[in-house]
Amino acid sequence: MTDAQELKRIAELLGVEPERLGVVSSVYLPLSIGQIDKALAHIWALIAKARNYEARVAGEKLIRDLRAQITKEDAELLLRLARAHHVTGYVTSLNTHTNEVYKAVEHFEQMESIGRILHDDTLINLALTYQGDMLRREGDIGEAIIRLEAARDTTPLADVAARGNGIQLLGRAYVQKRDIDGFERALAEAERLVDDIDPEQSSTNGLYCRGTVLEEYGRSYGTIGQMQKSLEYLDEAEKELPSTMRWKILLMTSRTVTLVRGGEYHTGGELAIESAQLCRAYGNIRCLERVYGVQRYLEHLSRETAKLSGDIREALDGPLGHWEVPTQG
Numbered sequence: 001m002t003d004a005q006e007l008k009r010i011a012e013l014l015g016v017e018p019e020r021l022g023v024v025s026s027v028y029l030p031l032s033i034g035q036i037d038k039a040l041a042h043i044w045a046l047i048a049k050a051r052n053y054e055a056r057v058a059g060e061k062l063i064r065d066l067r068a069q070i071t072k073e074d075a076e077l078l079l080r081l082a083r084a085h086h087v088t089g090y091v092t093s094l095n096t097h098t099n100e101v102y103k104a105v106e107h108f109e110q111m112e113s114i115g116r117i118l119h120d121d122t123l124i125n126l127a128l129t130y131q132g133d134m135l136r137r138e139g140d141i142g143e144a145i146i147r148l149e150a151a152r153d154t155t156p157l158a159d160v161a162a163r164g165n166g167i168q169l170l171g172r173a174y175v176q177k178r179d180i181d182g183f184e185r186a187l188a189e190a191e192r193l194v195d196d197i198d199p200e201q202s203s204t205n206g207l208y209c210r211g212t213v214l215e216e217y218g219r220s221y222g223t224i225g226q227m228q229k230s231l232e233y234l235d236e237a238e239k240e241l242p243s244t245m246r247w248k249i250l251l252m253t254s255r256t257v258t259l260v261r262g263g264e265y266h267t268g269g270e271l272a273i274e275s276a277q278l279c280r281a282y283g284n285i286r287c288l289e290r291v292y293g294v295q296r297y298l299e300h301l302s303r304e305t306a307k308l309s310g311d312i313r314e315a316l317d318g319p320l321g322h323w324e325v326p327t328q329g
Contacts, residue, residue, distance in 0.1 A: 007021045012057055012058065012061055013053075013054060013057055014057075030069045031065060031066070031069060033076055033077075033080070036062070036066070036077075036080045036084075037080070039058070039062050040062070040080070040083055040084065040087060042058065043055050043058050043059050043062070043087050043088075043091070044087055044205045044206075046058065047087070047090070047091055047094075047246060048206070048242070048244045048245075048246050049244060049245055049246070050244070050245035050246050050248075050249060050282035050283075050284060051282070052091050052094050052095045052282060052283040052284060053095060053283045055087070055091045056088065056091045056092055056095060059084060059087050059088030059091060059092075060088055062084045062088075063081065063084045063085065063088060066080060066081045066084060067081070073117070075118060078114050078117065078118060079114075079118065079120070079123075081110075081114060082110075082111045082114040082115060082118075082120075082123050085107040085108070085110045085111040085114070086107070086108075086111055086123075086126060086127075086130075087205070088107050089104045089105075089106075089107030089108045089111065089130060090104070090130070090207070092104040092107060093130070093133075093134060093137075093286060094283070094284050094285065094286045094287075095283045095284065095285050095286075096285060096286075097285055097289065098137055098138060098289060101134045101137055101138060104130070104134055105131055105134050108126075108127045108128075108130045108131045108134070109127070109131065111123055111126065111127040112124055112127035112128060112131070115127055121155035121156065121157035121158040121162075122155070122157075122158045122159045122162045122203050124151075124154075124155050124158070125151045125155040125158035125162040125163060125166055126151075126158075126162050126165070126166075126203065126204070128147050128148070128150050128151035128154075128155070128166070129147075129148060129151045129162070129165060129166040129169055130169075131147045132144045132145070132146075132147030132148035132150075132151065132169065132170070132173065133148070133169045133172070133173075135147060136148075136169075136172065136173045136176060137286075141173060141176050141177050144173050145170070145173050145174075145177065148166060148169060148170040148173055149170065151166040151170075152166055152167060152170060159202070159203055160193055160196045160197050160202075161197045161199075161202035161203045161204045161208050162203050162204065163193060164189075164190050164193035164194055164197070164208050165190075165204045165207060165208035167186050167189050167190045167193070168186070168187065168190040168208060168212065168213055168216055170186050171183045171184075171185075171186030171187045171190065171216060171220070172216060172220065174186060175220045175223060175224065178224075180224065183220060187213060187216060187217055187220075190208075190213050190216075191210075191213050194208070194209060194210050194213055195210075197209075206242070209240070209241075210240045211237050211238075211239075211240030211241035211242075211247070212237075212241070214233050214234075214236045214237035214240060215233070215234065215237040215241070215247075215250065215251065215254060217230075217233040217237075218230045218231070218232075218233030218234035218236075218237055218254055218258070219234070219254040219257065219258070221233065221258075222234075222254060222255075222257050222258030222261055222262070223257060223261065225261050225262065227258055227259070227261065227262025227263075227264070228262075230254075230258040230262075231255070231258060231259075234251060234254055234255055234258065237251065238251055245278075245282060248278070249275070249278050249279060249282060249284050249287050250287060252271060252274065252275045252278065253275045253279070253287040253290045253291060254290075255268075255271055256268055256271045256272045256275050256290070256291060256294055257290060257293070257294060259271060260272070260294050260297060260298065261297070265298070268294070269298070272291050272294050272295070275287070275291050276288060276291045279291065
């Protein structure tokens, strides 16, 4: 290949320096605010298309470029660096296994630090929210709720989208704690706040909207075994969410969990296979782990039913006794 720009693009995707592919580095030129914002928008667009590996590489490169450019406390550049950590932390959470979520947490901790330097409640709220969600994913529900409630209670100047997003994810943690009343209160508040935002222009970049609240209701009810209620919410969520691969994968895995937990093993199993194939194709490990959870659930049921079947068979195969009708005295 002789196209230097294409070789540079490949180098970025591979996460290596252009010199490794024989491309001489050009003189470094600082990025303008407009260029940075365009790069951030491009990374979010890649995520919408579920091109997660590309988005992560692009996010990590943008962070490197911004760190090289920031030589003093420049509020505009620090704000963009925080946003770069936001998008990179989010996509990292999608394409890493649960035992590697510390890689995403590092981005959210950097985001929080910058937010505190800038006294920006929106940045702090988002950072604490996603730190809490990563802790919940690891199974540390107590600490997760502490972070999520801190996002809710200690950032009064955060914008509406950040607050609603945090409360929505707090509801998710309450479900895992089996606090259904807390979950329903949180989701009702998230649903109330969502009317006050423009999802695509908000600080959450479309990750909090009416569709995501409906999906959260649906997935949570499916987890606790309320299949019909769950499917109704997921159908409504599909109408509200954009028709992108990101949301297609999320909704498909949520329906998989709901159907299997609701006893529709054949239909749920077929959807699990399709979900797993999409997750692998698009590098969505987070949703793939939910399908693994379905598999473990079915294996557990299989072991339980096999044991019960064996016990019944043993009882059926036992010796026959003699039973007489008792006589009345």
